[in-house]
Amino acid sequence: MVFALSSTLQLALPATLDPAAERELSRRFDGRLAGIDEAGRGPWAGPVAVAAVILDHAAVPDGLADSKTLSEARREQLYEEILATAVVAVALASPREIDARNIRAATLQAMARAARALPLAPLACLIDGRDVPPDLPAPGQAAVKGDGRLLCVAAASIVAKVTRDRLMTRVDSLFPGYGFAGHKGYGTAQHAAALARQGPCPLHRRSFRPVAVALGLREA
Structure with missing residues (x-):
């Protein structure tokens, strides 16, 4: 057809x-x-x-x-x-x-x-x-x-x-400390703690609110 x-x-x-x-x-x-x-x-x-x-x-x-x-x-x-x-x-x-x-x-x-x-x-x-x-x-x-x-x-x-x-x-080995091998970038408590501790890396989506907050671009 x-x-x-x-x-x-x-x-x-x-x-x-x-x-x-x-x-x-x-x-x-x-x-x-x-x-x-x-x-x-x-x-x-x-x-x-x-x-x-x-x-x-x-x-x-x-x-x-x-x-x-x-x-x-x-x-x-x-x-x-x-x-x-x-x-x-x-x-x-x-x-x-x-x-x-x-x-x-x-x-x-x-x-x-x-x-x-x-x-x-x-x-x-x-x-x-x-x-x-x-x-x-x-x-x-x-x-x-x-x-x-x-x-x-x-x-x-x-x-x-x-x-x-x-x-x-x-x-995960290129950007250590975030736990990417475990949570695969999703918004877990471990990821949030790492983001607060280390700040974003090049893999982070800066337009997403938790990352923007870590960058100081938005209020928590």
């Missing part, structure tokens, strides 16, 4: 993870249906990581689910299986981009970059959340709680989460 290019789609999407329904949906787009999701919108430090994934529905890893419902070990295992069987691209929105654009705009731009970086051009994109990013390479449709409803979005959520967690673990 051929679809005219438009900015948004209006597909009937599954309410829960349904391999058969999603396989049929993918067939309508010649197997080039991309799921897009992000990890790291809320942290005080580090980038947002976005993944775009086109699944091979003849080789979908067992157990795909919203990354937040999986253990770290299971996410790591599925990450490797997804990379081995699917078409995958990742994009990052840096802390400076987040500060310059705002978190929503920076995340949407990273989503478009990830979709455009796919080695196989998608014919349709399904995006977790309420927004369809501008500049997608194909028509898109937002899906609230899509990571719990769509296998391709669940796969993207896993790739984005593991990518970001690994990055934050690696940078």
Whole structure:
């Protein structure tokens, strides 16, 4: 079936993870249906990581689910299986981009970059959340709680989460004392104490209130 290019789609999407329904949906787009999701919108430090994934529905890893419902070990295992069987691209929105654009705009731009970086051009994109990013390479449709409803979005959520967690673990040694390997930049008590003690580092998002307070740019 051929679809005219438009900015948004209006597909009937599954309410829960349904391999058969999603396989049929993918067939309508010649197997080039991309799921897009992000990890790291809320942290005080580090980038947002976005993944775009086109699944091979003849080789979908067992157990795909919203990354937040999986253990770290299971996410790591599925990450490797997804990379081995699917078409995958990742994009990052840096802390400076987040500060310059705002978190929503920076995340949407990273989503478009990830979709455009796919080695196989998608014919349709399904995006977790309420927004369809501008500049997608194909028509898109937002899906609230899509990571719990769509296998391709669940796969993207896993790739984005593991990518970001690994990055934050690696940078822990570059910026010691903050505990990035543990909290991954999220707003924990340990992170708040380190921020008060050491001040922000280059990974911190200066537009986020706790960091701005530490810089003296806002009142507590």
